[in-house]
Amino acid sequence: MTHLVRYLLVCIVLGLSCAHCNGLDSFRPYRGCGERRIGIRVLDDEGRELLRVCTQGWRLEPQTGFVRITDDRIPDLLVVAQAGAKMSEAILYRKAGRKYTRVGWWSGWDIQSGHWHGKPAIHYEMLEPTLEHPKQVVFFRWNGRRFVPSEPGNYSYSP
Numbered sequence: 001m002t003h004l005v006r007y008l009l010v011c012i013v014l015g016l017s018c019a020h021c022n023g024l025d026s027f028r029p030y031r032g033c034g035e036r037r038i039g040i041r042v043l044d045d046e047g048r049e050l051l052r053v054c055t056q057g058w059r060l061e062p063q064t065g066f067v068r069i070t071d072d073r074i075p076d077l078l079v080v081a082q083a084g085a086k087m088s089e090a091i092l093y094r095k096a097g098r099k100y101t102r103v104g105w106w107s108g109w110d111i112q113s114g115h116w117h118g119k120p121a122i123h124y125e126m127l128e129p130t131l132e133h134p135k136q137v138v139f140f141r142w143n144g145r146r147f148v149p150s151e152p153g154n155y156s157y158s159p
Contacts, residue, residue: 025050025095027077029060038081040064042100051100055089057081063090067113069120070094070103070142078122080111086128104140104147107156116141116150126155 030039033054040060042051059082066075069092077093077100090111093100106124114123116139129135138155140147146159 025066025075025077027065030054040079042077044098050098051077051093053079053091053093055079055081055083055091057083057089061088063112067092067120069113069122076103078113083107090122092122103142103159105158106140114139121150122147124149124155124157 025042025044027040027042030041030052033039036056036058037054038057038060039052039054041049042053044050061080061082063080064078067078069076069078071094074095076095078090079093080088080090083089086109087107088109088111090104090106091102092104094103095101104122106122108124108126109128110123110125112123114121116123119141121139121141124138124140125136126138127133127136138153139150140157141150142148147157149155149157
C-alpha cells in the first residue's frame with residue numbers, strides 16, 4: 001500500500017512539473033490597444049512575449065483560448081471578441097516553432113471550436129437565429145493548408 005501511495009505522489013509531481021517542461025504558452029488580456037479595441041499577449045513558459053494581438057471589440061468571449069484544430073499535438077490560439085451587440089470576431093493562430101501565424105478570421109453570431117463528423121473544426125453561425133432565419137451552423141475544417149467550409153456559401157471568413 002505504501003508503494004502505491006508513493007507511486008501516485010511521484011506521478012502527480014511529475015505530471016505537474018511536465019506542464020513547465022513542455023513549454024506551455026499562456027495568454028493574458030492586453031489593454032494598450034486603443035479605444036474600442038481589445039487585445040491579448042501570448043507568453044511562453046518563461047514569460048517572453050510571443051504574440052501581441054489587437055482586434056475590434058470591447059471584451060474577450062469565453063471561447064477564447066487554446067484549442068486543437070490544425071494539429072493534434074500543438075494547440076492553436078482562438079481569439080474571440082465581442083465586436084458588436086450581436087456580432088463576434090474570431091481569429092485562429094497556428095503555432096510553428098516560437099511563432100504564431102494567423103490562419104483564419106471569421107465574423108458572425110457564434111464562433112467557437114467544435115467537432116464535425118468526429119474531427120476538430122470551427123463551429124460558425126453567421127446570423128442570430130430568428131423565425132425568418134433559422135439556426136444555420138457551418139463547420140470549417142483544416143485541410144492541412146487552409147480552412148474548408150462544410151457547405152458552400154458566402155461567409156464572413158478570410159484565411
